[in-house]
Each structure stands twice: as C-alpha cells, then as structure tokens.
Amino acid sequence: MSSIAIKGVKKAYAKNAVVHGVDLEIATGEFIVILGPSGCGKSTLLRMIAGLEDISGGEIWIDGKLVNKMEPRARGCAMVFQNYALYPHMTVAENIGYALKVAGVPKAERMKRVAATAKVVGLEAFLDRRPAALSGGQRQRVAMGRAIVREPKVFLFDEPLSNLDAKLRVAMRAEIRRLHRRLGATSVFVTHDQTEAMTLGDRLVVMNGGRIEQVGTPAEVYNRPATRFVANFVGSPSMNLMEGSIDRHGVFVYDEQRRIPLPGAIDARLVGHKVTLGVRAEAARLVAAGTPGSLPATVDFIEELGAGRVVHTDFDGLSFAVALSDPAAFETGDTVGVMIDPADVHLFSAESGARINALAQLPPVPVAS
Amino acid sequence: MVERTPIFNAICQIVLFIGLLTVLLPFVIVIVAATHDIRAVNTVPMSMVPGSELFTNLHEAWVRADLGRKLLNSFLFAGTVAAGKVLLSSMAAFAIVYFRFPGRMLMFWLIFITLMLPLEVRIVPTYAVAANALAPFQAILNITGITWLIQTVSGLQVKLEWGLLNSYTGLILPLVATATGTFLYRQFYLTVPDELAEAAKMDGSGPVRFFVDILFPLSKPNMIALFTIMFVWSWNQYLWPMLITTDPNFGIAVTQLKHLIPSEFGLPDWNVAMAGTLIIMAPPLIVVILMQRWFVRGLISTEK
Ligand SMILES: Nc1ncnc2c1ncn2[C@@H]1O[C@H](COP(=O)(O)OP(=O)(O)OP(=O)(O)O)[C@@H](O)[C@H]1O
Numbered sequence: 031m032s033s034i035a036i037k038g039v040k041k042a043y044a045k046n047a048v049v050h051g052v053d054l055e056i057a058t059g060e061f062i063v064i065l066g067p068s069g070c071g072k073s074t075l076l077r078m079i080a081g082l083e084d085i086s087g088g089e090i091w092i093d094g095k096l097v098n099k100m101e102p103r104a105r106g107c108a109m110v111f112q113n114y115a116l117y118p119h120m121t122v123a124e125n126i127g128y129a130l131k132v133a134g135v136p137k138a139e140r141m142k143r144v145a146a147t148a149k150v151v152g153l154e155a156f157l158d159r160r161p162a163a164l165s166g167g168q169r170q171r172v173a174m175g176r177a178i179v180r181e182p183k184v185f186l187f188d189e190p191l192s193n194l195d196a197k198l199r200v201a202m203r204a205e206i207r208r209l210h211r212r213l214g215a216t217s218v219f220v221t222h223d224q225t226e227a228m229t230l231g232d233r234l235v236v237m238n239g240g241r242i243e244q245v246g247t248p249a250e251v252y253n254r255p256a257t258r259f260v261a262n263f264v265g266s267p268s269m270n271l272m273e274g275s276i277d278r279h280g281v282f283v284y285d286e287q288r289r290i291p292l293p294g295a296i297d298a299r300l301v302g303h304k305v306t307l308g309v310r311a312e313a314a315r316l317v318a319a320g321t322p323g324s325l326p327a328t329v330d331f332i333e334e335l336g337a338g339r340v341v342h343t344d345f346d347g348l349s350f351a352v353a354l355s356d357p358a359a360f361e362t363g364d365t366v367g368v369m370i371d372p373a374d375v376h377l378f379s380a381e382s383g384a385r386i387n388a389l390a391q392l393p394p395v396p397v398a399s
Numbered sequence: 400m401v402e403r404t405p406i407f408n409a410i411c412q413i414v415l416f417i418g419l420l421t422v423l424l425p426f427v428i429v430i431v432a433a434t435h436d437i438r439a440v441n442t443v444p445m446s447m448v449p450g451s452e453l454f455t456n457l458h459e460a461w462v463r464a465d466l467g468r469k470l471l472n473s474f475l476f477a478g479t480v481a482a483g484k485v486l487l488s489s490m491a492a493f494a495i496v497y498f499r500f501p502g503r504m505l506m507f508w509l510i511f512i513t514l515m516l517p518l519e520v521r522i523v524p525t526y527a528v529a530a531n532a533l534a535p536f537q538a539i540l541n542i543t544g545i546t547w548l549i550q551t552v553s554g555l556q557v558k559l560e561w562g563l564l565n566s567y568t569g570l571i572l573p574l575v576a577t578a579t580g581t582f583l584y585r586q587f588y589l590t591v592p593d594e595l596a597e598a599a600k601m602d603g604s605g606p607v608r609f610f611v612d613i614l615f616p617l618s619k620p621n622m623i624a625l626f627t628i629m630f631v632w633s634w635n636q637y638l639w640p641m642l643i644t645t646d647p648n649f650g651i652a653v654t655q656l657k658h659l660i661p662s663e664f665g666l667p668d669w670n671v672a673m674a675g676t677l678i679i680m681a682p683p684l685i686v687v688i689l690m691q692r693w694f695v696r697g698l699i700s701t702e703k
C-alpha cells in the first residue's frame with residue numbers, strides 16, 4: 031500500500047494557478063526527493079501534503095485516509111523548515127519536546143523521549159541552550175529532532191540544508207540518509223540542489239512550472255531523461271542540447287558540417303521534423319580537428335575542476351561542453367573535433383520537449399553522407 | 400555620522416545640559432518647596448536651600464488629602480487599565496494578524512479609527528454611555544420598533560439600565576478600550592516569522608495554545624513596554640476620573656491634588672501642596688525606573 035497518494039492535485043492563489051494537477055504515489059518507507067527550479071511549486075506541493083495550504087483541486091491520501099480537509103496535526107506528518115523555525119524562547123529540550131507537551135505526554139516520558147532523540151541527532155550536550163546560542167548545523171539538528179521525536183508516519187523536508195555551508199551540507203546529507211535508514215519513515219524532501227536530490231532520493235520527482243516532468247530513480251532520471259527540461263536541469267554541467275532535423279538517412283543534421291548518425295532506424299514520420307538532440311558532456315570526446323566523424327569546434331574556455339576539467343567549445347555560436355578526466359591537451363582558441371557516440375544521444379521532440387524513444391528498434395540502415 | 404571634534408562635542412554637551420536643566424528645574428522646585436515651612440515657601444524669591452519640614456509636610460498632605468485611600472485607588476485604576484490594555488490589545492492584534500475572517504480589514508480600520516477619537520474628544524457621549532451602559536442597545540430597540548412591539552404584545556415597557564458612574568468599572572473600562580496597544584502588538588506579530596506559526600501547527604498546537612505558549616512569551620518585552628506606558632498614562636488621567644466619580648471613595652490621587660492647592664482666601668501653604676505632588680508623582684517614576692531595561696528593549700523590537 032502506498033503511504034501517500036496524490037491525485038490530480040491543483041493549487042491556485044486567487045486566479046493564479048501554480049500547481050496544475052499533480053499525480054504521485056509514494057510507497058511506505060520511501061525517500062522521495064522533489065527537485066525543480068525556484069518557483070516551480072515544490073514547496074506549495076509539500077505544504078499541501080502537510081496541510082499548511084488548502085488544496086484547490088484533487089485529492090491527497092495519507093495512509094489510506096483522505097486528508098484534504100484534515101488539520102495538520104491529524105495527518106501524522108512532521109516537517110523540517112528551511113529556516114528551522116525553532117521557538118526562540120525555548121531551550122533545545124523544550125523545542126524538541128513541545129509536540130509531546132501539546133499531545134499531553136506525561137513529563138517523565140517526555141524527558142525520556144527527548145533524551146533519546148537528542149542522542150540520535152547528537153545534541154545531548156546542548157539540551158539546555160537556547161537556539162540563539164547554537165550554530166546553523168546544530169539548529170538544523172534541533173529541527174530534525176523536533177520532527178523525529180513524534181515518530182511520525184511521514185517526514186516532510188523543505189530545503190532544510192540550503193542555509194548551511196557546503197561542507198556541513200554534505201555531512202547533514204549523510205546524516206539524513208542514515209536517519210532514514212534507521213527510522214524507515216516515508217520522507218518527502220524538497221530541494222533545488224541536484225546533487226542533494228541524486229544522493230538522497232530513492233526516487234526523484236522533477237517538477238517544472240507546476241507540473242511533474244519525470245518520476246524515477248536517480249539513475250533513470252540521469253540516463254533516460256523524459257523531457258528536454260529534465261535533460262537540461264539534471265546533471266552538471268548540464269546536457270548539451272542542439273536543435274536540428276533528421277534527414278531521410280536517419281542522420282541528425284545541425285548544420286552543413288555537423289551531422290550525427292543516429293543508432294537504429296528512425297520512425298519515418300520523424301524525417302524532416304525538428305528535434306532536439308542531447309549529449310552529456312561526459313559522453314562526448316575531444317579529438318584532433320578533422321578526424322573523420324567528428325564535429326568541428328573551437329575551444330572557448332576551459333574550466334578546471336581539480337579532478338577533471340570541462341572544455342567549453344563553440345559550434346559557430348552554440349556552446350558545447352565536453353568533460354575530460356585527463357589533462358587537456360588543448361588551449362583556448364584551438365580548433366578541435368568533438369566525437370559523439372551515437373549510442374549516447376538523447377532525442378527530444380522540438381515542439382513538446384518529450385523524449386523520442388523509437389530509436390534502435392529497427393535494424394540499422396547503412397549511413398551515407 | 401557627523402564628524403566629531405572637541406568643539407562640536409562641547410556644544411552638544413552644553414545644549415544637552417541646558418535641556419536637562421530645563422526639564423529638571425520644576426522638579427527641583429517641587430522638591431525644595433516641599434521641605435520648607437509656610438513662611439519660607441512664601442518669601443519671594445523662594446530660597447533654593449532645602450528646609451527641614453519635609454516629613455511634616457508629607458504627613459500633612461497625606462492626611463489632608465486622604466492619600467492612603469486615593470493612592471490605593473490610583474494603583475488599582477492604573478494597574479487594571481494597563482493590564483487590561485495589554486490583554487485586550489494582544490488578543491485583538493492576534494485576531495487581526497493570524498486569522499482570515501470576513502470583515503477582517505473592516506475590523507482593522509474600525510480599530511484604527513478609534514486612534515483619531517481619543518477619550519477627550521468623545522467625552523460627552525462616553526459619559527452618557529457610562530451613565531447607562533445599555534443605552535445604545537435601548538436606542539437600537541427603540542429605533543427598530545422592537546420596544547413598541549414588545550409593549551403592544553406584552554404590555555411591558557423595555558427599559559435597559561446599567562449605570563457605571565461612581566464605580567471602578569466605569570472608571571476603568573472606557574480607558575481600556577483604545578487602539579494604541581493593538582497597533583504596537585500588530586507590528587510585533589508581523590515581525591514573528593510565519594514559519595513559527597506553521598511549526599506550531601505541525602507540532603499539533605491550536606490557536607490558543609500557540610498564543611499562550613509562543614506569542615505571549617515572545618512578546619514579553621512588548622508587554623512590559625506597553626504596561627509601563629499605559630500605567631503612567633492612566634496614572635496621570637485627570638478629566639475622566641474627575642467626571643465619572645463624584646463619590647470620594649472612588650477618587651484617585653491625581654484628581655485629589657486640587658484639594659491640596661490653597662484656595663484664594665485660604666492659607667497659602669504651598670509647601671503642603673508640593674509635598675502632596677511629590678508623593679503622587681513618585682509611583683509612575685518608580686515604575687519607569689524599575690521597568691526601563693525591558694521597556695527600551697520592547698520599543699526597539701527588532702532585536703532577536
Ligand atoms: N501566498 C501566495 N500567493 C500567491 N502566489 C504564491 C504564494 N505562495 C507562492 N506563490 C507562487 O507560487 C509559485 C510556487 O511557489 P513555491 O513556493 O511552491 O516555489 P518553490 O518551488 O518552493 O520555489 P523555491 O525553490 O524558490 O522555494 C511561485 O511562483 C510563487 O510566486
């Protein structure tokens with residue numbers, strides 16, 4: 031049985047629609063990450079699950095109960111906020127124990143559970159402090175403890191790590207992952223940081239403009255992006271996208287000098303149509319200029335990343351990134367060739383942006399150029 | 400920042416010092432006059448060297464103006480007004496800021512408008528209402544014809560009456576119901592992050608719990624500031640208490656001062672009048688001194 035079922039959920043503020051019918055099933059114990067650019071409605075969706083925001087249309091079910099009209103406290107969700115939202119006048123122990131106090135848990139048991147929770151989030155030494163006397167990471171832990179102590183069915187996180195510095199963020203990420211393994215509660219985690227999404231999620235939900243673009247495991251989303259938006263949004267550097275058309279030989283034509291043979295046969299209906307071809311920077315290679323089958327390019331600039339480097343090349347105005355793991359033998363201004371393996375290309379409809387999957391189903395046609 | 404030079408500093412100091420003298424001089428005169436005997440206080444110019452009659456004068460003023468009873472009344476009056484204001488305005492602001500109900504903005508503006516109608520402006524109608532607090536309802540019944548209807552049907556004449564003259568209720572209530580505090584609280588609530596309310600909601604607390612457990616403790620500096628201002632303000636009220644209390648049992652200290660001021664043909668014992676003044680102005684001074692640390696913090700509410 032699924033823990034959370036979202037059916038055709040919509041949200042509009044006055045006349046302004048911000049979530050346009052979202053469908054999503056979340057299994058019990060699953061860690062779901064909602065990923066999307068700023069303003070795409072991630073927080074709004076999360077807050078509708080929490081009950082902090084009214085639902086304009088559709089249904090939300092939690093644990094088999096329709097919760098559309100239910101108060102937040104009846105839904106059994108705990109939430110961790112971006113700014114932590116700790117009660118400034120209460121000590122850490124009081125902050126963590128507040129939900130239990132409201133629920134009428136006797137003091138002795140409350141203390142016991144607060145102590146146990148503090149141990150889980152590593153705050154035993156700080157129980158008597160006020161939030162103002164804690165560091166960002168410690169406040170984050172208090173917020174986490176406050177959610178854990180109630181043993182909720184569902185954890186909701188709204189960009190809880192975005193106020194931390196890079197190093198702490200990585201540490202807290204690992205900690206959240208560990209906590210999830212240990213508690214096993216269904217979790218919904220909102221972020222616009224794709225590394226966070228990739229490392230944390232069992233499944234990712236990529237949102238854009240109030241709609242879901244793709245739902246899948248991190249590997250699926252990375253390897254088979256369902257739309258051009260996902261292809262562009264997930265992955266760093268983002269996927270190279272080129273607009274062109276397919277000729278009758280099954281070759282993608284960007285311009286006269288740049289043609290990429292496609293694997294397998296192409297649906298005849300696609301011939302002559304505009305499509306977007308995508309190649310990950312990691313999938314392309316750089317070769318000497320003029321190598322047969324390579325696309326001519328000039329080196330624009332080189333981004334040094336320590337472990338590797340990203341060479342940004344230029345296709346007469348279109349920038350194309352190539353990631354290299356070995357030292358670059360090129361310099362800015364050099365003319366080079368970009369080699370693309372047909373097996374690594376992704377095709378999207380230029381109009382709708384949807385992935386075109388009909389490749390490689392028919393026997394290959396000999397390529398002529 | 401203005402450039403700081405020794406000359407500029409000196410000018411500042413001098414101006415401030417003159418200001419201080421201007422403010423303090425009346426107090427000094429009161430204090431000195433309260434220590435003189437009747438002859439010394441009436442010599443022109445009055446000697447600024449303190450005399451030795453302070454305690455005699457204080458005692459005389461205390462007895463003559465029945466200050467024991469009147470100070471008690473004043474404390475009761477000012478304390479209740481201040482406390483009532485804190486309670487009322489914190490709750491009114493809570494409703495306006497945290498609840499979306501129909502007519503919310505109308506309510507807000509109604510409260511806002513009362514700011515422009517201080518008690519002094521509407522003192523006659525307010526007195527009429529205090530004389531019979533149910534008069535407005537009676538008027539509504541009369542105008543709508545319900546009085547007439549009831550009379551024709553049952554033969555009974557509806558006559559609502561609840562007089563508040565010469566009572567603590569009448570003294571206090573009209574001063575509690577004003578808007579200043581509501582605004583101070585509204586401003587404060589607007590600075591409380593929304594997420595705090597949401598976190599409390601997620602923790603399962605309802606509105607009352609949120610108010611008591613979170614807003615109330617957070618607004619403590621505000622509360623103290625408002626209480627202090629309102630205490631001093633109501634302690635110094637003159638017109639309203641004078642109007643509504645004719646029974647000396649309900650008189651307050653400030654209005655009592657006029658019994659100490661020598662009449663035209665009486666003994667010009669200004670020393671006793673000044674001693675009385677000294678006693679009467681002491682309590683607000685003490686309250687301000689005791690509360691000033693929190694008081695300042697409440698007015699500068701940006702501090703987190
Ligand atoms: N109270 C509101 N009234 C009107 N519009 C709102 C309100 N709250 C949010 N919106 C709009 O809804 C859209 C989605 O907002 P939401 O907060 O869900 O974005 P988000 O995906 O969480 O973005 P971010 O990553 O920046 O937090 C935005 O365009 C925002 O302007």
Ligand SMILES: [Mg+2]
Nearest residue numbers: 072073074188
């Ligand atoms: Mg958000």
